[in-house]
Amino acid sequence: MRIEIDDVAPEMLASFLALFVFTLVFIPKKEKLNSKIWVLIIVPAIMLSLLPAYVSVTSVWRPHQMQDDIFRKQNALGEYEGVFPWAKLSYPFYLNVFHSPANQWVEDGRYVDGQVQFSIFIANLRVTAVNGTFWFLMIEGPTPLHYTLDFIFSDPETFYVFLIVLFTIFNIIGALLGIVFAKALRARVGR
Amino acid sequence: MAVPRRLIKGLSIFFLIFAILCYSVDPRFFIVNGLFYSARDSFIVEKLFLYVLGVISSIGFLVALAYLGLTHQKYENRNR
Numbered sequence: 001m002r003i004e005i006d007d008v009a010p011e012m013l014a015s016f017l018a019l020f021v022f023t024l025v026f027i028p029k030k031e032k033l034n035s036k037i038w039v040l041i042i043v044p045a046i047m048l049s050l051l052p053a054y055v056s057v058t059s060v061w062r063p064h065q066m067q068d069d070i071f072r073k074q075n076a077l078g079e080y081e082g083v084f085p086w087a088k089l090s091y092p093f094y095l096n097v098f099h100s101p102a103n104q105w106v107e108d109g110r111y112v113d114g115q116v117q118f119s120i121f122i123a124n125l126r127v128t129a130v131n132g133t134f135w136f137l138m139i140e141g142p143t144p145l146h147y148t149l150d151f152i153f154s155d156p157e158t159f160y161v162f163l164i165v166l167f168t169i170f171n172i173i174g175a176l177l178g179i180v181f182a183k184a185l186r187a188r189v190g191r
Numbered sequence: 192m193a194v195p196r197r198l199i200k201g202l203s204i205f206f207l208i209f210a211i212l213c214y215s216v217d218p219r220f221f222i223v224n225g226l227f228y229s230a231r232d233s234f235i236v237e238k239l240f241l242y243v244l245g246v247i248s249s250i251g252f253l254v255a256l257a258y259l260g261l262t263h264q265k266y267e268n269r270n271r
Contacts, residue, residue, distance in 0.1 A: 026201025036194050044205050047248060051213070054240060059221040086221035 014089055015049045015171040019178035029186055041179060049171030050164075052089035057163045059086040060095045061118070074099075079119070092123040093170045095163065099134065111135050116147060118159075120166075130159070196259065196266060203255035206248045213245030 022044070031037065060082035074080050079096040081087055088094055100115040107113075116134045120127045132149035147156040218237035 022201060022205065026198055028195050028197050031195055031198075037198060040194060040198060040202060043251070044202060044209075047209060047244065051209075051244060055216075055221050058218070058237060083221050 014052045014091075014174075015045070016174035016178040016181075018048050019045055019175040020182045023179045023182035024186065027182075033183075045172055045175040045179075046168070049168045049175055053164050053167030053171050055086050056082070056089040056093075057095055057160070057167055059083050061097050061160070061163075090167045090171055092121075093167060094121050095119070095167075096121060107138070110138055112138055116149075118149075118163075196262070199255050199258055203252055203259065206252035206255060210245050210248040210252060213241045213248060216241055 019041075023041070027033075027037070027041075033041075060080065077098070078101060079098045081094075081096055096119045098115075098117040098119070105112045105114045113133055113135045116132050118130045118132075120129075130149055130151045132147055132151070132154075134145055134147050136145050147159075148154055149156065149159055151159060153159045153162055218241070
């Protein structure tokens with residue numbers, strides 16, 4: 001388990017802040033939230049949650065072509081954390097991926113096999129880790145990296161969609177908290 | 192109970208900003224692995240996702256504008 005204060009990105013839940021401000025500014029102060037208004041708030045909340053979820057998952061991992069950057073830009077533990085502001089957009093939820101280093105790869109004819117581990121973090125706590133293997137063709141230049149995961153979804157595409165849905169749900173919770181906090185603040189302050 | 196116009200105005204502003212954001216975001220900003228990769232189909236999936244979101248929010252923006260326009264007369268009459 002990793003507990004390093006230095007790694008905490010100075011960011012909050014983007015969707016929380018966005019919906020907080022939206023509710024404060026655009027919902028009239030004496031308005032009760034009936035079902036029609038809820039629908040009109042939930043639609044932008046879902047869209048606002050989907051975009052950071054997509055960006056933060058895709059920044060760390062995308063199941064398409066890749067270069068060897070993912071091996072070079074690792075932290076001291078060998079984990080790839082993505083590009084900084086984008087990978088942490090759903091903060092405190094974020095994704096890390098660990099690829100086993102090159103001296104542990106197994107060369108099998110034209111293929112190279114290695115271990116991979118996807119970890120989901122809440123702040124600095126590793127919540128869950130999904131293990132698997134990756135393989136790629138030994139050729140010069142960037143090649144597709146293929147994954148086989150030991151999870152309910154063993155194929156990478158379904159797992160990718162699962163990750164986006166999971167992060168979207170987390171962000172929607174943040175957005176709903178933003179609405180509730182804004183309503184509570186307005187009730188407390190009284191304007 | 193009617194939907195407050197202020198909320199619809201907020202929604203139209205939100206959809207407009209969101210559509211501009213989706214159309215203008217380049218996946219190369221947030222994917223390091225593709226930065227120097229010149230394959231033509233490298234970012235198709237990423238771009239497509241953002242385009243779909245952009246189209247949805249554009250439609251949302253137009254619908255919100257249409258609602259504001261159609262209810263404008265009633266709103267003016269009520270305030271008079």
